[in-house]
Amino acid sequence: MRKLLAYFRVALIDAFIYRATGFIWMLNDVGPAVIALIFWSAAFTTHSSFAGYTFPQMLLYYLGIMFVNNVINTQPQFFLSEEIRSGDFSNYLLKPINLALFKFASNSSWRFVRLMFIVPTLLLVAKLFSLDLSLLHLSFFRWGLIIFSLIMAFGINFFLKLTLGLTTIWFEESGWLFFGFVILGTFLSGELIPLDFFPAGLLAVNNFLPFKYMLYFPLSILLNRLSGQELFFGLLFQFAWCLFAYGLYRLVFHRGSRIYSAYGG
Amino acid sequence: MIRYLKLYRAFFINCLVREMEFRAHFFLSNLISISWSAVFLLTYFFIFRQTSSVNGWTLEQMLLLTAIYFLADRVYDSFLEMNFEDFVNLVNTGRLDLILTKPVNSQFIVSLRRFSFSFTISSLMMFGLLVYLVVHYFWPLPLINLLVGLLIFIAGLVISYSLWFMTLLPVFWWGRVDNIQHLFRPFHQLSRIPIDITGRFIQPLFTFIFPLAFIATVPTQALTGQLNWPLIGYGVFAAALLFYLSHRLWNFALRHYTSASS
Numbered sequence: 001m002r003k004l005l006a007y008f009r010v011a012l013i014d015a016f017i018y019r020a021t022g023f024i025w026m027l028n029d030v031g032p033a034v035i036a037l038i039f040w041s042a043a044f045t046t047h048s049s050f051a052g053y054t055f056p057q058m059l060l061y062y063l064g065i066m067f068v069n070n071v072i073n074t075q076p077q078f079f080l081s082e083e084i085r086s087g088d089f090s091n092y093l094l095k096p097i098n099l100a101l102f103k104f105a106s107n108s109s110w111r112f113v114r115l116m117f118i119v120p121t122l123l124l125v126a127k128l129f130s131l132d133l134s135l136l137h138l139s140f141f142r143w144g145l146i147i148f149s150l151i152m153a154f155g156i157n158f159f160l161k162l163t164l165g166l167t168t169i170w171f172e173e174s175g176w177l178f179f180g181f182v183i184l185g186t187f188l189s190g191e192l193i194p195l196d197f198f199p200a201g202l203l204a205v206n207n208f209l210p211f212k213y214m215l216y217f218p219l220s221i222l223l224n225r226l227s228g229q230e231l232f233f234g235l236l237f238q239f240a241w242c243l244f245a246y247g248l249y250r251l252v253f254h255r256g257s258r259i260y261s262a263y264g265g
Numbered sequence: 266m267i268r269y270l271k272l273y274r275a276f277f278i279n280c281l282v283r284e285m286e287f288r289a290h291f292f293l294s295n296l297i298s299i300s301w302s303a304v305f306l307l308t309y310f311f312i313f314r315q316t317s318s319v320n321g322w323t324l325e326q327m328l329l330l331t332a333i334y335f336l337a338d339r340v341y342d343s344f345l346e347m348n349f350e351d352f353v354n355l356v357n358t359g360r361l362d363l364i365l366t367k368p369v370n371s372q373f374i375v376s377l378r379r380f381s382f383s384f385t386i387s388s389l390m391m392f393g394l395l396v397y398l399v400v401h402y403f404w405p406l407p408l409i410n411l412l413v414g415l416l417i418f419i420a421g422l423v424i425s426y427s428l429w430f431m432t433l434l435p436v437f438w439w440g441r442v443d444n445i446q447h448l449f450r451p452f453h454q455l456s457r458i459p460i461d462i463t464g465r466f467i468q469p470l471f472t473f474i475f476p477l478a479f480i481a482t483v484p485t486q487a488l489t490g491q492l493n494w495p496l497i498g499y500g501v502f503a504a505a506l507l508f509y510l511s512h513r514l515w516n517f518a519l520r521h522y523t524s525a526s527s
Binding site: 018020021024025027028030031032034035038039041042043045046047050051173175176179180183186187192193197198199 | 289290293296297300301304305307308311312314315316318319320439441442443444445447448450451452454455457458459462463464467
C-alpha cells in the first residue's frame with residue numbers, strides 16, 4: 001500500500017504539471033459523446049423514443065460514457081509500448097516494482113487530476129441538456145451493483161490494454177493492434193450508439209466478447225434496462241472476463257519478460 | 266505561386282521516397298482509417314432501422330455527409346497532421362529558427378513540409394463512396410451544384426485549416442503542451458453531424474462564428490440539390506477571412522518566439 005501511494009504521489013505531481021495536456025485529452029474523450037448528444041437532441045424533436053430510449057435516458061447514457069471514458073477506461077498501452085521500445089521497461093524487471101501496480105497508480109493519478117475537469121463538464125452538460133434527476137434515484141443495492149460493475153469494467157480494460165502494450169516485446173510496432181482494438185471497442189462497447197440499435201445476430205455474438213462489459217453493461221444497470229436474469233449472467237460474464245484479462249496479462253508478462261532484450265548503454 | 270508549387274513538388278517527392286521505406290505502415294494506416302469510417306457509416310444504418318428520417322435528413326444524405334466529412338478528415342491527415350504534430354517540437358526545441366531563416370513563407374513550411382501517403386487508399390475510397398451516393402441517389406444534378414459543392418468543400422478545408430492552425434499558436438506562450446494539435450479535433454468532429462438541425466444556439470454559432478458547417482453540411486446540401494446562395498457566399502468570405510486571420514496571428518505569435526538555445 002505504501003508503494004502504491006508513493007507511485008501515486010510521483011505521478012500526481014507530473015499530472016499537475018501537465019494539466020493542460022490532461023485538459024486537452026479530456027476534451028477529446030468528451031467531444032464525441034457531446035456531439036452525439038447534439039445529434040440526438042435534434043433527432044428527438046420529431047421522435048419521442050429510439051430503440052426504447054427516451055431523450056432523458058439517452059442523455060444519462062452519454063453522460064455515463066463521458067464518465068467511464070474519462071475516469072474508468074485508462075490507456076496504459078501507449079506509454080508501456082514506448083517504454084519497451086526505449087528499454088525503460090528493464091526497470092520493471094530489475095527493480096522491485098510491480099508493473100500492474102505501478103501502472104495502476106500512475107494512471108489513477110492522471111485520472112484523479114482529470115476529475116477536476118470532468119466533474120464541472122458533466123454538470124454543465126447535464127444542466128444544458130436538462131438532466132432528469134429522478135433517473136438517478138436508485139436503491140443502495142443498485143448503486144452497489146453499478147460500482148461493482150464499473151470496477152470489473154476497469155479491470156477488463158486495464159489488463160487487456162496492458163497485455164496489448166506488452167505485445168510490443170514481440171512486434172516492434174504495435175500501434176495497429178492498439179487502434180484495431182480501439183475501433184472494435186468503440187463500436188462494440190456501445191460508445192457510438194447504445195447496443196440496443198444493433199441487429200440481434202451481432203448482439204448475440206457481442207455478448208461473448210469483452211467490449212460490452214467495458215461500457216454498455218454498467219450503463220444498462222444504471223438505466224435499469226436489464227431483467228434479473230440478464231443482470232445475473234451479465235455480471236457473471238463480466239467477472240469471468242476480468243479474471244481472464246488478468247490471467248492473460250500474467251501469462252504474457254511472464255513469457256514476454258523471458259524473451260525481452262534492451263539495447264543501448 | 267509557381268515557386269511554391271515547385272517547392273511543394275520537392276516536398277512531395279521527398280516524402281514519397283521516405284514513405285516507401287515503410288510499406289507495412291502504409292497498408293495498416295489505410296486499413297485502420299477505412300475501418301474507422303466504416304464503423305461510423307454502419308451506425309447510421311442501425312439508427313435508420315428505427316426511422317426513415319432524422320429531422321429531415323434521410324439515410325442517404327447522412328451517408329453522404331459522413332463520406333464528405335471523412336474525405337475532409339483524410340485531406341487533413343494527408344497534408345497537415347504530421348506537420349501539426351511536429352509543430353510543438355519545432356517551437357520548443359528551437360528548430361523553428363532554421364525555417365525562419367529560409368527565404369520562403371514560414372507558415373507555408375510549418376504547415377505543409379510533410380505529406381503522408383498513408384491515407385491515400387482511404388481517401389480514394391471515401392471519394393468513391395461520395396461519387397456512388399451522388400450518382401445513385403441524387404442524380405441528375407445540375408452542373409452548377411457540382412461546381413458549388415466542390416467550391417464550398419475547398420472553402421471548408423481552408424476554414425478547417427485556419428481554425429486548426431490558430432489553435433496551435435498558444436504554444437508560443439504556454440510552452441510544453443505536447444498534445445495541442447488535438448485541441449481542435451473535438452470541434453472539428455462536430456462537422457460530422459448535420460449542423461443545420463442543431464438548434465437555435467449551436468446552428469448559428471457553428472455556421473457564422475466558427476463556420477464548421479462548411480466542412481460537410483453545406484457541401485452535402487449542394488450535392489443533394491439545395492443551393493443557398495447567401496450562405497455559400499458567406500462560406501467563401503469566411504474561408505478567406507479566417508485564412509488571413511491565421512496568417513496575421515502567425516506573424517503576431519512569431520514576435521513572441523524566443524528560440525531555445527543559450
